[in-house]
Amino acid sequence: FQTSPWRLISGILGVMCLVLMATLGKLLNDCSSCPKMWIGYQCNCYFISNERKTWKESKDFCASKNSSLLQLQNKDDLDFMNHISELVYWIGLSYNKERSAWLWEDGSALSQTLFSFLQTVDIRNCIVYIPNDGFLDELCREEVRFICKQQLI
Template sequence: MAAFRTTAWRLISGILGVTCLLLMAALGILLNSFNKQTVHPGPSTDLLEGSDCCSCQEKWIGYQCNCYFISNELKTWEDSRNFCISHNSSLLQMQSRNELHFMSSSTYFYWTGLSFSDEHHAWLWEDNSTLSQDLHLFFNTVNPKNCIIYNPRGSGLDEDCGSEHLFICKQRLS
C-alpha cells in the first residue's frame, strides 16, 4: 500500500511539473508574439505630454507644438526629403539636443534635414539656417558630400546620401 501512495504522488507531481513547463512555454510564446507586434522604430503615435497645442494628422506624433512622422521605411536622403515635402513638412531640423527625448530609447539612425552647402561652405538645415554650436558637438562629420543621420540618443554621423535609412519629418505648427 505504501508503494502505491509513493507511485501515485510521483505520478501527480510529474503531471504537475509537465503542466507547469507547458504553461511557461505557452507564456513565453505569447510574450514573444506580443513583443513582435508592438515593437516599432519610434514611440507611440499618441499625443505626447506638452503637445496640447497640436493637432497632428494620423500616424504623426504631436510634441511641443510640432508634429513628427517617424518612418519605418528605408529611403535615400532625397527620397526621404521628397516624402516630407509631399506631407507639408521637412526632414528633421533639430532646435535643441533634447528635442527628441521622447525617442531616447531608439537605437535607429534617421535622416535629418542637415546637409553641406558648397555655396556657404557650411552645414545647413533645409531652410538654410545654420547648425547651432550646441548641436554641432554631436556631429563628427568627415565628408561634406554626405548627409547626416541622427540617433535620438545623441549621436550623429555623416553617411552617403544615396544609402537608405529611416527618416523623421517635422511639421512646425507654431
C-alpha cells in the same frame, strides 16, 4: 442702483479671463491636431518612418506631407528625439558649398554648442542622427529610416 468701482473692475477682469481661457483653449487644440500616424510634441508633429529611403526620397516624402526632414534646433528637440528610438534616421542637415557650412533645410546653421559630429564627416555625404549618440555621415543613396517634422504654429 449704484455699483462700486470694485464690482466693475472684477466684472471686467472676469470677462478678460474668459477671453484668455478661450484663446488658450483654441491654441491648445491647434497644437494637438497632428495627422494620423504622426506624434505630437510641443506644437510640432513628427512622422517616424519604418520605411527606408534615400536622403532625397526622404526629403521629397516629407515635402509631400507639408513638412521637412527633422531639424534639431534646441535641447528640447534633442531630448525628445533621444526618447523616441535608438535607430538611425536621415535628418534635414546638408552641406552648403556657398556658405561653407552645415545647414538645416530652412537655411539655419547647425548649433556647434549643442551638437558635434562623432567623426570627421565627408561634405559629399548626407547626415544621419543616432539618438543619444549624435551625427554621422552616410552615402546619400543609402536607404535609411527618416523623420519628418511639421510645425503647427
